[in-house]
Amino acid sequence: MKEAQYDDLELQDIMRNIKNHKKYLVQNDILIRRAFPPVSYVTKSGYRSSILKIYHDTSANGAHFGRGRTIDKINKRYFWPSMNKDIENYVQSCIPYAQFDPRRQKAPGALKPIKPPDEVWQLLTMDFHGPFSPTSKRGNKYIISLADVLS
Ligand SMILES: [Zn+2]
Incomplete structure (x- = not known):
């Protein structure tokens, strides 16, 4: 999951400006969307x-x-x-x-x-x-x- 997240430009943009993206947080280098429960961001090239x-x-x-x-x-x-x-x-x-x-x-x-x-x-x-x-x-x-x- 971690490797797959790196080749997604949309995701990289969110990661770089994480402070402006209040709906997301980064945990162990993985982008997570705040929700109940928090959910993993799946990239285009992912699953x-x-x-x-x-x-x-x-x-x-x-x-x-x-x-x-x-x-x-x-x-x-x-x-x-x-x-x-x-x-x-x-x-x-x-x-x-x-x-x-x-x-x-x-x-x-x-x-x-x-x-x-x-x-x-x-x-x-x-x-x-x-x-x-x-x-x-x-x-x-x-x-x-x-x-x-x-x-
Ligand atoms: Zn079916």
């Missing part, structure tokens, strides 16, 4: 797309979360400018979600079979235990927060 994918697509029964729920979940943990717009676009462009959405469902028979839970763990292994595997305290935090993605 934005993995986060969208995990918080929208990953649930125990294979369903895809809607816009509101996905925004809630991600806002509790991360921040980046335009995040809500990005989430909205991501959910809108999600074909499986459109197929699951009962309001868009034409016939109940058209329901796709529910994905087996294995896929959830494959996804987590790929996106979290891989790039998200710092040995620090922070890393553990991400793994804990992941547990309630599944609930």
Whole structure:
């Protein structure tokens, strides 16, 4: 997370003028946005797309979360400018979600079979235990927060 923050110009600008950016603080060289609880700033080159994918697509029964729920979940943990717009676009462009959405469902028979839970763990292994595997305290935090993605 730390390394990934360095190549983002928007973030560097905030870091340099941290006193003028009251919504942010720097902790262990990591930019944090003040919130309850404080959330990490995710850069453009960081994990934005993995986060969208995990918080929208990953649930125990294979369903895809809607816009509101996905925004809630991600806002509790991360921040980046335009995040809500990005989430909205991501959910809108999600074909499986459109197929699951009962309001868009034409016939109940058209329901796709529910994905087996294995896929959830494959996804987590790929996106979290891989790039998200710092040995620090922070890393553990991400793994804990992941547990309630599944609930
Ligand atoms: Zn989806």
